[in-house]
Amino acid sequence: MKSPVEKVKAYYISKEEAYRSEILFHDNEVQANKAMFNVLLISSILLVMVWAAVRVHLFPVTGRIIDRATILGSLQVMAAAVVCRAVRNDAWWLKHFLLVSLIVVYARLDGMLTHKVAILMVIPVICSSRYFSRVLTTLISYLTVVAFAFSTYYGAVKGWVDLNNVTLPVGTVLTLTDNWIASGLNEVTYDVGTYVRNSYLFSFLPRCLMFVISAVISADIATRGREMVLAQKKMTEDNTRIETELQLAKGIQAAMLPDSFSPFPDHGEIEICASMAPAREVGGDFYDFFFIDDTHMALVIADVSGKGVPAALFMMSARIMIRDGTLAGGSPADILASVNTRITANNKAEMFVTVWLGILDTETGVIRAANAGHEYPAVLREGTFDLFREKHGLPVGTIEGARYTEYDLVLGPGDILFLYTDGVTEATDREQKLFGTDRMLRSLNRKPGADPEKLLDNMKIDVARFVQSAPQFDDMTMLCIRYNGHSPSG
Numbered sequence: 001m002k003s004p005v006e007k008v009k010a011y012y013i014s015k016e017e018a019y020r021s022e023i024l025f026h027d028n029e030v031q032a033n034k035a036m037f038n039v040l041l042i043s044s045i046l047l048v049m050v051w052a053a054v055r056v057h058l059f060p061v062t063g064r065i066i067d068r069a070t071i072l073g074s075l076q077v078m079a080a081a082v083v084c085r086a087v088r089n090d091a092w093w094l095k096h097f098l099l100v101s102l103i104v105v106y107a108r109l110d111g112m113l114t115h116k117v118a119i120l121m122v123i124p125v126i127c128s129s130r131y132f133s134r135v136l137t138t139l140i141s142y143l144t145v146v147a148f149a150f151s152t153y154y155g156a157v158k159g160w161v162d163l164n165n166v167t168l169p170v171g172t173v174l175t176l177t178d179n180w181i182a183s184g185l186n187e188v189t190y191d192v193g194t195y196v197r198n199s200y201l202f203s204f205l206p207r208c209l210m211f212v213i214s215a216v217i218s219a220d221i222a223t224r225g226r227e228m229v230l231a232q233k234k235m236t237e238d239n240t241r242i243e244t245e246l247q248l249a250k251g252i253q254a255a256m257l258p259d260s261f262s263p264f265p266d267h268g269e270i271e272i273c274a275s276m277a278p279a280r281e282v283g284g285d286f287y288d289f290f291f292i293d294d295t296h297m298a299l300v301i302a303d304v305s306g307k308g309v310p311a312a313l314f315m316m317s318a319r320i321m322i323r324d325g326t327l328a329g330g331s332p333a334d335i336l337a338s339v340n341t342r343i344t345a346n347n348k349a350e351m352f353v354t355v356w357l358g359i360l361d362t363e364t365g366v367i368r369a370a371n372a373g374h375e376y377p378a379v380l381r382e383g384t385f386d387l388f389r390e391k392h393g394l395p396v397g398t399i400e401g402a403r404y405t406e407y408d409l410v411l412g413p414g415d416i417l418f419l420y421t422d423g424v425t426e427a428t429d430r431e432q433k434l435f436g437t438d439r440m441l442r443s444l445n446r447k448p449g450a451d452p453e454k455l456l457d458n459m460k461i462d463v464a465r466f467v468q469s470a471p472q473f474d475d476m477t478m479l480c481i482r483y484n485g486h487s488p489s490g
Contacts, residue, residue: 035127099124257274258290269484269485271481286318287419287477288301288322302354303477332406335357347397356371357371365410365485373393376388378441383448423475
């Protein structure tokens with residue numbers, strides 16, 4: 001059983017959901033009122049067009065009948081327009097007023113023109129389904145049947161005669177004027193009551209059969225429409241919640257990465273800058289740099305397989321393992337092997353991560369590094385950037401027991417190390433061409449003496465110019481460090 005606190009909480013949650021649904025369908029009702037007014041307006045225009053056609057003798061309808069229908073129908077539409085404008089399409093009773101107005105206008109036309117406007121019976125019910133209320137559609141269906149039952153009687157007495165409902169002796173001549181149909185039938189001694197009965201049997205009841213089918217379909221449309229609106233509302237709320245959570249995750253992920261790129265106060269021998277641009281809200285790339293002790297600095301750049309939230313979660317786990325392993329001591333190869341063992345022990349998602357890990361001795365400029373399937377670093381020496389091609393190992397998380405090879409990369413004063421993920425070289429334009437390694441090196445060598453921050457900015461500009469409006473396919477991460485040489489005072 002629920003506790004009193006849970007019951008109170010559930011009550012207020014249900015009240016809040018009901019309030020949100022009420023606001024949602026209120027907006028829908030305002031739009032439906034506008035649509036209903038447009039239907040009335042179109043009906044009025046069509047009515048005037050029919051009246052004009054009758055006046056030039058295109059339809060065999062007596063003038064007084066169509067004059068009356070046009071005048072009364074137009075006045076009713078004008079009244080609806082005034083009411084809509086007065087309440088700005090926003091009143092709880094307006095939908096009933098508009099739908100009833102539509103029923104009355106069409107029933108009056110049916111009473112005057114009878115069988116010539118039979119299809120009008122279903123229009124108010126179809127229009128009522130736009131409000132997505134099965135109760136309203138059912139109510140309008142009942143009102144329509146009642147109104148058209150009266151209009152059938154009215155039409156049998158005063159409307160345009162339907163000869164299908166009259167059985168006269170052969171040779172009988174029936175002349176109708178603008179007077180009542182009853183007077184014309186009386187002239188040939190035809191029983192008006194019989195004509196009224198035949199009008200119900202052969203005109204109204206068949207129309208009701210078709211009308212019931214239309215009413216059932218309209219009621220189902222109203223129900224389905226309401227369900228779709230509620231489903232769309234829930235989907236929008238879920239998407240908003242997910243978007244909010246992703247933005248929070250993006251902020252958390254960004255906060256985990258170093259974002260201070262000014263020279264370390266006590267280490268003027270290095271300048272460093274890094275950036276990460278995820279293809280989605282969160283990404284699987286990461287970089288890291290931190291001092292292990294006073295003279296050794298760890299440099300890490302990695303790329304997790306996949307994109308989005310799964311890659312981001314895997315990235316955070318891998319980053320923590322690499323950082324903890326590095327701070328605990330050991331060579332880059334041993335650290336990567338240890339992390340690989342931990343990941344492969346329980347890697348049900350079968351994800352992996354490429355890693356470049358180096359430990360820089362700030363006194364000598366020597367970087368002891370190991371590469372787990374990552375991109376070759378680019379190194380500036382003697383004024384030119386070139387790839388430093390070393391032996392790769394397997395990505396971390398692929399095979400249990402993998403071993404990694406270490407190598408030394410020596411930086412002299414003024415040399416620069418540029419690390420990156422494949423989101424840079426595999427940036428793709430609209431023609432599916434890759435940015436590639438050659439373009440990356442040309443971008444770096446355009447101003448090779450620039451500081452690390454400027455080099456990264458130039459690279460971003462060149463990649464953006466290359467891909468233009470093509471969507472970003474992969475996370476793009478870069479890390480750049482310049483070695484200024486050992487400073488005795490550092």
